[in-house]
Amino acid sequence: MIKCALISGRGMGLRHGRNFANHPDAELVAVCDMDPTLLDKAKEEFGVPGYASLDDLLANCDAELMLLITNETRRIDPLRQLIAAGRHVFTEKPLCGMEGQYRVREEDAPIAWPAIKEWRDSGLKFGIDYNYRFFTHFRKLHDDAVDGRLGEIRMVRARAHFNCWSHVIDQILWTMGLPEWVRCIGDPSEDGGWQRMIQMRWASGVAGALDGSMGWGFDDHPLRIMICGTESYAEARGLDGWYRRGKANAWKQEDEELWEGESEGEWGQYEASFPRMADGVIQAMREDKPFPADGEAAWNELLFEAAVHRSAMRDGERVCLADIEADAAKG
Numbered sequence: 001m002i003k004c005a006l007i008s009g010r011g012m013g014l015r016h017g018r019n020f021a022n023h024p025d026a027e028l029v030a031v032c033d034m035d036p037t038l039l040d041k042a043k044e045e046f047g048v049p050g051y052a053s054l055d056d057l058l059a060n061c062d063a064e065l066m067l068l069i070t071n072e073t074r075r076i077d078p079l080r081q082l083i084a085a086g087r088h089v090f091t092e093k094p095l096c097g098m099e100g101q102y103r104v105r106e107e108d109a110p111i112a113w114p115a116i117k118e119w120r121d122s123g124l125k126f127g128i129d130y131n132y133r134f135f136t137h138f139r140k141l142h143d144d145a146v147d148g149r150l151g152e153i154r155m156v157r158a159r160a161h162f163n164c165w166s167h168v169i170d171q172i173l174w175t176m177g178l179p180e181w182v183r184c185i186g187d188p189s190e191d192g193g194w195q196r197m198i199q200m201r202w203a204s205g206v207a208g209a210l211d212g213s214m215g216w217g218f219d220d221h222p223l224r225i226m227i228c229g230t231e232s233y234a235e236a237r238g239l240d241g242w243y244r245r246g247k248a249n250a251w252k253q254e255d256e257e258l259w260e261g262e263s264e265g266e267w268g269q270y271e272a273s274f275p276r277m278a279d280g281v282i283q284a285m286r287e288d289k290p291f292p293a294d295g296e297a298a299w300n301e302l303l304f305e306a307a308v309h310r311s312a313m314r315d316g317e318r319v320c321l322a323d324i325e326a327d328a329a330k331g
């Protein structure tokens with residue numbers, strides 16, 4: 001049995017806590033929250049000891065896997081503390097955003113960098129909850145692109161509502177790897193999720209575009225990702241789930257594959273994707289493999305977001321992701 005401890009007595013924390021507690025190969029052995037009311041409720045729900053601080057948790061609990069479900073404004077210090085204490089960590093996305101998840105900035109990369117460096121040196125497992133990887137239609141898009149069913153990939157085109165922002169970036173990077181550079185039109189001084197029109201290019205010459213806005217809602221798919229190859233192109237849409245692969249440059253619609261998650265409702269496999277991720281994490285622990293989305297994926301999203309922010313601040317200048325990483329490492 002993999003012993004887990006949950007840090008957070010709030011909604012998202014409880015959701016993860018339940019999924020790990022219910023997993024046949026895992027047990028939840030402790031909870032931790034600095035808020036005494038939430039801590040009491042979590043202790044009662046899981047029937048385990050509770051601690052008001054990470055220091056107390058680490059001193060009294062030998063759980064090997066820590067579920068650190070705090071938010072992006074307060075993730076890095078506890079993550080570093082847990083890694084220094086030799087514990088494996090699963091956390092939420094994005095890795096760091098001191099102004100919140102809709103406003104990840106260039107300044108967030110150097111804040112997160114020491115945690116990534118320490119994790120890489122530690123040999124521990126660290127992973128992040130890009131749970132959209134466990135939706136059938138997103139998995140189909142990934143597999144078709146990576147397994148060559150689209151031919152040679154030429155173009156990526158995506159858009160998302162900011163509620164899905166970390167995930168749409170992860171989807172692109174999961175399949176395509178990090179682009180060489182990005183450029184972005186947008187005004188980061190706009191409140192909240194400032195609208196972004198992003199272009200990117202990979203070293204292979206593949207071109208990509210990603211737009212982010214609060215302007216469209218969940219009524220017309222909160223995210224869409226299309227990948228075009230020399231043989232076929234494919235698109236995955238929404239949380240309710242829709243996937244189509246068709247012949248490239250066809251004049252008449254010819255579905256090579258059409259998948260609709262019609263029986264699963266408006267939120268599709270959203271609920272199911274969390275226990276699937278928990279299962280992936282526990283399997284990785286048992287088999288001594290990296291987590292389904294590991295610290296490199298977390299860091300790549302942050303590098304991408306930091307580069308987008310720098311470009312928007314510089315009126316659409318082209319920004320190389322390698323420069324962002326080098327500057328983050330300088331501190």
Ligand SMILES: NC(=O)c1ccc[n+]([C@@H]2O[C@H](COP(=O)([O-])OP(=O)(O)OC[C@H]3O[C@@H](n4cnc5c(N)ncnc54)[C@H](O)[C@@H]3O)[C@@H](O)[C@H]2O)c1
Nearest residue numbers: 008009010012032033034035069070071072078092093129
């Ligand atoms: N994967 C998804 O689809 C999805 C969906 C919604 C939200 N999220 C993510 O989930 C996260 C939710 O975070 P939140 O807003 O609930 O977190 P939060 O920062 O409010 O923390 C949750 C709880 O942890 C406690 N806490 C925080 N730091 C602590 C510390 N150092 N020691 C002890 N207790 C501590 C707080 O008191 C709080 O009760 C966000 O990052 C969000 O982006 C992901």
